[in-house]
Amino acid sequence: MNILFDIDMAKWVLFFKPIIKKLQKNHNIIITSRGGDDYKELNKILNLYNLNYISIGKYGGENLEGKLKASLYRQNKLIRIIKKHKIQKVISGCVVDANRVAFGLGIENINFYDMPLKSCNTDITKALPQIRLTIPLSTKLFKPFIVPDEIYLRMGLVKDQIMEYNFIDPLIWLTDFKFDKNYINNFYKKYNIDRKKFTVVIREEEYKASYVNKKYPFLYESLSEIYKRFNANIIIIPRYENKYLKKEFPFAYVIEEKIILQHLIKDADLFIGGGGTINTESCFLGTPTISTRSFISHYDKWQIDNNLMVWTNSKDKLIEYIKLAYEKKLKPNIKNLEKMKININKIVEQIIN
Numbered sequence: 001m002n003i004l005f006d007i008d009m010a011k012w013v014l015f016f017k018p019i020i021k022k023l024q025k026n027h028n029i030i031i032t033s034r035g036g037d038d039y040k041e042l043n044k045i046l047n048l049y050n051l052n053y054i055s056i057g058k059y060g061g062e063n064l065e066g067k068l069k070a071s072l073y074r075q076n077k078l079i080r081i082i083k084k085h086k087i088q089k090v091i092s093g094c095v096v097d098a099n100r101v102a103f104g105l106g107i108e109n110i111n112f113y114d115m116p117l118k119s120c121n122t123d124i125t126k127a128l129p130q131i132r133l134t135i136p137l138s139t140k141l142f143k144p145f146i147v148p149d150e151i152y153l154r155m156g157l158v159k160d161q162i163m164e165y166n167f168i169d170p171l172i173w174l175t176d177f178k179f180d181k182n183y184i185n186n187f188y189k190k191y192n193i194d195r196k197k198f199t200v201v202i203r204e205e206e207y208k209a210s211y212v213n214k215k216y217p218f219l220y221e222s223l224s225e226i227y228k229r230f231n232a233n234i235i236i237i238p239r240y241e242n243k244y245l246k247k248e249f250p251f252a253y254v255i256e257e258k259i260i261l262q263h264l265i266k267d268a269d270l271f272i273g274g275g276g277t278i279n280t281e282s283c284f285l286g287t288p289t290i291s292t293r294s295f296i297s298h299y300d301k302w303q304i305d306n307n308l309m310v311w312t313n314s315k316d317k318l319i320e321y322i323k324l325a326y327e328k329k330l331k332p333n334i335k336n337l338e339k340m341k342i343n344i345n346k347i348v349e350q351i352i353n
Contacts, residue, residue: 001027001352004087006078006098007053008034010045011277014173015093015112017049022348030085032056034074034095044258054081057097075101082107091351094134103137110351111135112142114169115276120301122150131155142347144168146302163350167340168299170280175342177262177285184263191235191253198232198269198326201282202252204239205274205293218315219274219292220248225319227251230326235268237261237278270325272318276300283308284337288330290321307333 003023005016020029031051035043036058046053056077060070074097082090082105090102091110102109111134119126135141136156142163143152152162188195202219227234234252236245245254262281265271271282272290276297283289289309291300296311303309309332312318324330 001089002030002085002087003027003089003091003351004030004032004082004085004098006032006034006090006092006095007042007046008093008095008097010041011169012093012112013042013045013049013051015169016091017051018172018344019347019351020051022344023351027352028085030054030081030087032078032081032098034059034097036070041258048258048260056081071097079105089351094130096130096133099134099137108139109137110140110142111138114144114147114299115297116143116147116151116155117297118295120296120298122148122154124151124154127151127155140350142350144299146298148298163347165343165347167342168280168284168302170277170284171337171340172342172344174262174281174284177266179266180263181267183260184267187259187264193233193235193253195233195267198230199235199267200226200230200232200270200272200322201235201237201264201268203237203271203273203275203278218313218318219272222315222318223249223252226322229319230322235264239275270322270330272322279303279309283332284334286332286334288325289332290318290325290330292318306336308336 005020007013023029031053033042033046033053033055034057035055039059043055057074058070060067078097078101082101087107089108089110090098092098094111094113099109116128116131117126118128135152138157138161140161140163141152141157142165145164145166146168149162223234226232236252236254238245238254242254242256262285265282265287266285268287270288272292273279273282274292279289279291280299280303283303291309291311304311310321312321321330
């Protein structure tokens with residue numbers, strides 16, 4: 001069977017990698033990426049994990065018209081690739097381009113998604129734009145246990161189309177993760193980082209994404225105080241460009257190249273993140289984690305409720321949580337992860353049948 005995976009963000013490289021490896025034993029797998037000049041991180045991650053891919057199109061920037069034109073361009077390219085390779089199934093993390101083309105060509109369309117809403121309830125008015133354009137076109141939809149079926153049913157699916165798995169997404173690649181102290185020590189040497197100091201790793205929110213309303217400033221406004229008050233190493237993982245971060249925060253270490261971030265996050269004294277997946281990785285790895293995301297998703301809420309991470313949207317509360325981490329009083333309860341079980345073979349079987 002010929003199967004296409006269309007990937008539009010770094011998270012899906014890690015998530016789909018073990019599934020692709022299983023499927024490749026008996027099927028022909030084609031990977032396409034949306035890794036253009038305006039979102040170089042994606043192809044760097046694919047290269048880092050030695051996955052062969054076809055890079056087509058681009059992100060489209062912050063402008064809605066630019067995003068639409070970029071999507072239409074990719075759709076035309078995908079039609080040619082799907083016809084050339086005689087693709088029979090298209091799989092993605094709700095990529096609009098892949099969904100529209102698969103549906104239009106009458107090809108089985110399989111989606112995976114863990115964050116349908118910008119909230120932790122079932123209010124469909126909070127649905128992400130790409131969800132409205134993809135879920136109704138799904139042949140099958142895979143989702144983690146923490147997201148209610150009701151959301152997908154209200155978007156037009158029937159119960160038999162919804163496939164549930166009993167884990168939160170990052171666990172699929174963290175299960176086999178082996179921390180390498182030498183790997184991260186070499187990173188510290190390259191950047192001349194004194195690891196004896198309190199080390200804080202920071203990841204920006206994906207503020208250019210269609211589901212984020214605007215760039216919130218309180219985290220950026222706190223960095224100088226964190227640096228001075230706690231004599232901290234501030235290591236920033238850029239979401240997009242790194243030049244402006246270097247200029248605005250000359251006291252911080254801004255990562256320039258693509259590294260296996262799990263080693264850095266695992267070794268840090270504290271992780272502060274405006275994202276979703278990387279926050280989950282951090283608390284699952286046992287690192288004290290503060291979420292500064294502009295909203296709380298279903299998996300965010302599960303992690304907060306189960307004492308795996310904390311969340312704040314204010315500078316004062318952020319500094320308060322950092323003080324707790326500095327005093328080693330902010331520790332995630334990773335015992336809660338024992339409730340989750342991963343069965344990749346079952347996922348692969350559900351994809352094929």
